[in-house]
Structure formats: structure tokens, C-alpha cells
Amino acid sequence: MTSRRGVLRLIGAGAGAFVLPGLPGAVFAAAPGERRFIVVLLRGALDGLAAVPPLGDPRYREVRGALALKPPGEAGGCLALDGTFALHPALAPIHPYWAKRELLFVHAAGNGYRTRSHFDAQDLMESGLAAKERISDGWLNRALALMHAGERRVGLAVGGAVPLILRGAVPVASWEPAGGLRDASPEFLSALTALYAKDALLGPALADGLKAQNFSQTVLGGNAAPDARGFGPKSFAPLAEAAARLVAARDGPRIAVLEMGGWDTHVNEGAETGRLAQNLEGLATGLDALAKAMGPAWDETVLVAVTEFGRTVAVNGNNGTDHGTASVLLVMGGRVKGGRVAGDWPGLAQLEDNRDLRVATDSRRVMKGILRDHLGLDPARLDRTVFPDSSALRPFDGLLQA
């Protein structure tokens, strides 16, 4: 099924009734409810201490060193949030949502496991399991299964393949932009440049190719802007806007998942500017575009952006950070009781393994709170099937407007 804007595919048995919203005569098997839930997976481990820096923590400046951000009011400084926390300046496009009380953060969020492997941590983040075992489906798909029959087939993966979080027994759809192959991401090209360093054939050719496309700046941590069609930071906004149009449609899907990479900032992470700043700007621009494209449906929406783990508190030898533990969760939407940082702050005085921000809030508690309060799912089922064996993790109360 194609449209001018992109390609919608159906995944899973019995998906035939799911059709592209907006086409004449195209409707879901039954009209789903009005509530929307969007998950943005930030792959590669977002540095939560950079996105929402705890400027008011007494140890902040000391432990962050070269990566410490300037306070609000200074040139290039952070944007004000509350007495302890501020917002990275590159996240400016979403700052207004804080004032409108449509944006909140759960800081020092993480999961019940301790692994610093991207692959394992992403599997667990998406499967909703507490330990690596036979992983075959994702928690969001299991949540879809709990929504009553008339609300099924409302899951949408935006950007291409269906990520693990949305895979499972319930049929879902995927959407990707039309127009063939996307440009490679700066992150990938950077890794490839290193991998080809000793290759007399491929190395020089890749270097010349990057130079010809003015890519070298970006890849090496400069400020050149990559193409919006690619996998780079600017590719997120068009995807987010497309997702919003589909999800806002009267007969459109109600649950959507987007993905954004580029967070694995081992090298040249930067403070106010640099690779992380570029990625944050791409994210915030996309979230703002999404919110605006939702129109009135934004009032019925909750969006969560989640990453697999955080990064080291201290800067490493390459002006970057390595794999850490807790990070920050972003929660946004018209239904959110925003304008605050929720959850406990463990502080920077005592660190996990003497290097990482400790986990104060299990992310699954946040997800359970949203699934219960926003989508009306039965808490007992959340404990048993969506996040198995998680009854000890109480749904996070009070994230949403009553």
C-alpha cells in the first residue's frame, strides 16, 4: 500500500483490515478510542546528565568537568526548569511545553538489570523482562493484546522494520518514508571510517567520498548539518511529523513507536555544542513538529522517550562519555501533568560502581503508570503479562492529569 508520502505495511496474521488512514473508504475494523500513546526509543544510551543537567546538585560542576553546562542566563547557557534541574540549550524547541505543563522528566530512571551492553539493554528495555531470557515479543505488543478487540491493530512502527518493543502476537503496521534508501548516519560513517583505517582500497575511497559530500566535519564532530533524508539527527523530525499525522487521523493507529540513534557519544560528545547537541536539537525539533502536527489530538496524547541506559558521570579521554547506568525519561503530551521533574534524585555524591548515576526510578513503573492511567489497562495484567513478575514495581502515580 503506498501513498505519496510513504509506504505502509501490515505485519502479522489477520492484518487485512488495517488500512492507510485518509484513503477513501479506508477504516479500521472498529474505531479505536481517542487516547494516543507514542514511544520514542533513543538507541545508543542518551546522556541524561547532559539533556537535563542537575545544575543545582552541589557536585555537578566538579564531576562533569569539561562537559558541565552553563547555567541559565549566561550566553549559550541552559534553559531554566526548577531549582535543581535545567534543560540543555539544544532542547529549546521543547522548552515551551514545560511552561505549558505538558512536559515532565523522570530523572535517574533506569531498569532492574545492570548491563552496559547496548544489545542486551535494548532487548530488556523493549521486552519488558527483568533478565535476558527467551525474548520473542515486546511489552507494547503485549499491552496491545490487553486493549479490547475493537482497539486492536492500532500499533504502528515508524521508520521501517518493526522494533522488538512492538513485535508479538498482535498484528501491527509499519510506515516508512517513500523515496528509496536513506543516507547513512554520521554515527555509522564515523565507525566505518575507523574500521576502514587500515584498508588501502576502501579507506581512501570512503574518506574521499565523505569529503566530497562535506561530511567530514559532521563525522569528526564538527557542526555541519547532515541531510534530513538520512539516518542523522535531522531525519527524526520528518518521521515524527509523519507519525503524528497517522496517529492523529480519525481512523489512524493509536500506539506508535519511533526510533532515533546517534546517542552513543564516546567521542566528542561536547557540551553546549557538538555531536550530542546536534542530536538533542534533532530530537527536540522532531518532538515539537510532532506535537504541532497532532492538532487537537495532542490533548489525548502521552509520549515517552526512553533510552537503554545512561552514561558515565565523568568525561572520558575523548571528550565523551562511556556506558553508564541511569538516564532521564522524557514524558510529554496534552494529558501530562507537566512542568516538573518527577521521581527521587539520588544525587551525584554516591555513584553506582563509583562512576554512574544510580537508578532512582525503574522505567517500568513509569510505563505501568501510563498504561494504567492513560489507556485504562488492568494493573494486575500489567504485573503479570506486560511486565512479567513485576508486581513489586508499583505503577508511578500522578504522572497524568486526573
Add this chain to the structure above:
Amino acid sequence: MPANAAHDALIAATRFGIAARGDDLTKIGRDPRGWVLGQLAHRPTTLSGNLPNSAKMVAAEFEMRRDKRQGDDAAKREFNQRMRAVYLDEIEARTRAAIESETPLLERLTRFWSNHFTVSILRPAIRGFAGAFEREAIRPYVTGRFRDMLLAVARHPAMLLYLDNAISIGPDSVIGQRRDKGLNENLGRELLELHTLGVDGGYTQADVVALARILTGWSVARLEEPNSGMFRFRPMVHEPGAKTLLGRVYDEAGEGEGVAALAAMAAHPATARHIATKLARHFIADAPTREAVERIARMFRETEGDLRQVTAAVVKEEAAWRTPLAKLRAPEDMVLAAERVTGFALPAEPLANGLKLLDQMPFFAPSPAGWPDAAVNWVSPEAVLHRAQWCESFAQRVPDPPEPMALAEVAFGPTLAAETVEAIRRAPSRRAGLALLLASPEFQRR
């Protein structure tokens, strides 16, 4: 598995196959050479799917042109859509055959010979049956005799139309005397230059003309004729009289002249050398040694072009087993390898789009000479960026991406460089790790 067995298994699976999948390397490791040579006892699989034969598609092309002449503009539009659908079906079927094949050497050979005898749909008139050409004139012959393949190719409507022989007219033929049109040397020249003796094979311009004259009348049946769309010999355009080709006189014998001439060309020592050189360059190294080429050529001469034994001679060349990963994978090889190791076949449209970006759309070679076969032709800065782009995009599409290091183990055993292993391990996601594996220096080679 001992190190040298792992090394030989990798060469068997990649240099002579498409890529290792599942437990291929373990299986192959028991007898790598035997695994390769054993495939030569088989014939390539017939492609599955409802693919139309060339006669039907040639007739359809003729029909469309007739309707267009009669002012039916819609006919062409509909036809173009149908041709596109057939094209996509063809490349999907041949790709599937390659990535699922139990005899991957035969799939490689099919592509090698299909490229050797290029028909390119840059000539739009043959777009509907380039795939059928490969299925009918190449695939069944890759372990047969070279002269049989040569004859099947030269008589195939796709080649006769692609290189204009279908409209070549002997100047002194019945029709030639009536009309101003004449001989077309295109097929005659390429048969000598590209398909048999090779450009340095010792033929002259007079030989080109002689072969073109010999082949006059080799044509394709029109709509109103019986067996339309199939080979048809037209005595009325055949150049009469004796012709001298490569020092041998061919007395007037109509269609039989061409059959005899092609058999003689297939048996020419220059043909043996030309074919041996191309096979060695394809399977062993961009610049194979003179000795290796000579041994393969000798096998070609001694067996009268028995391609099973000629291919076996290539496989038995020690040089082929000495240096791993000596050849850069051509773009289509890379695509097939990526699909085979992941077990994920792209749908036809993105498959075609990817191959187009990589500059190797099947049946779209830039000239009758086919695709080049040396690394230098495939490593422009833009091309290497496109490879990277394709690898990342492909990795994004694999529905359930496997653990990249597990896949690396399947494809390479213990032979990956430490840097590659480290890069994959450090990748920020499973898909990113998969993209790095596919783009790695090792995966880009065979």
C-alpha cells in the same frame, strides 16, 4: 575446526559461493574443495514463480509496437507497467534462488555467464525478456559445453534483437537487392570481440564482416508468422555464397553456416584463453597469473569447452585457496551475501532500488561488454558511500536482527580481524552492529 580448515571453508563459501549461512562453515570445513566441486555434478535449479517465456514476451513487445503504430497510446503505458512487473518478478526470483541455493557455485556461474553474454535493457526493446534470456540460454548450460551455450545465446531472440542481427540484411540476398538496407555487423563483432576470441584474439575487420554475413537471416518470428517471438531463419535475407572466417571457407549452407562458424569459434585457442582469463579474474584475483590462466585454458582446449571440467580447473587452482578475501565483492554479490547470511530477502522494489543505487541493476549493464570485474571499477568514493548507505539501510530493514557477533561467526568463523570484532561489539544497537558487519572490509570481499 583447525585454522586452515576454517580458512578453506571461508574461501569455499565466499569465493566460490555467495556467503556462509547456518552451519555451512562446519559442513564445508570437512572437505572444502569437495563441497565446491561436488556442486558441478548438479544442474542449476529452475527458477520458481510464474515467469513468462521469452517467445511470449517478444510477441507482446511486437504487439505493443503494432498497437502504438495504430495510435493506441494507452497500450504503451500499460505495457510499460507490465514490463516493470515482469522485471521485478525476474530479479526477485533469481535473487531468491541465489540466497536459498544449495549449489551456490552454479548461481555464481549463472551470473558470470549472463554477464559474459550481456543483454542490457538499456535497449528498451528487450526489457521484457532479459530475465527469460538468462533462464533459457544461460542457466541450463553453465555446466555444459561452451559451444552449446554460445549457440543458444546467438539464436536467442533477446541477443538477436539486442545486437541488431534480427534486422541485418545480406546486401546480395533476395531482399537486400530490393532494398537499400544492409548488413549490421553488431552481433558479428561482439561475438568475436566479447563472447569468443576476445579483442586480442587475432581476428580482423574482414572476419567481423564475414561472420555478420554468415549470420544474416538469423532473426525472430514476427507477430503474423508462426512461432512468433521465437528464433526464425529468413532465407530471403541470407547473404548467398561462400564466406571466409578466420581462414576457413564456409560454403553456402544457409542457417548451417552460422552453426558451423560458432562451433569453430568456440574451439579456437584464443577463445580458450579469453574465457580462462575471465574465469580466473572472476574467481581468483583481479590480476591472475599467466600460469593459472594457461592451465585453465588448456583444460578448455582439451575438453572442447566442457564447462564442468573448466570450472573444476578454476577451483583446483592453488592460488584460489591461498589468499583469502582477495576480490572485492561486486555490488550484486554484496547484496546477495547480505540476504543469504541474514536470511532476509528484500521485497522486489527495494531490492531494485538498492541495486540501482549501487550501480548494478540486473540486466542493466552499461554495454554489451557487461559489468567490469575488478575492484578498481567498483571503489569510487561515491560507490563506497553508497555501499555504506545500502548496508545501514538493509540492517534497518531486517525484521528480527540477529546478534551481530553470532552472525559474524556464521559467516566468517574465527577469521574476522580483531578490529572488526571490536567495532561490532561496540556498536550502539544490534542493527548498527549488523550494518558494520555487512560494511566491514571482510564482508565487502570474497
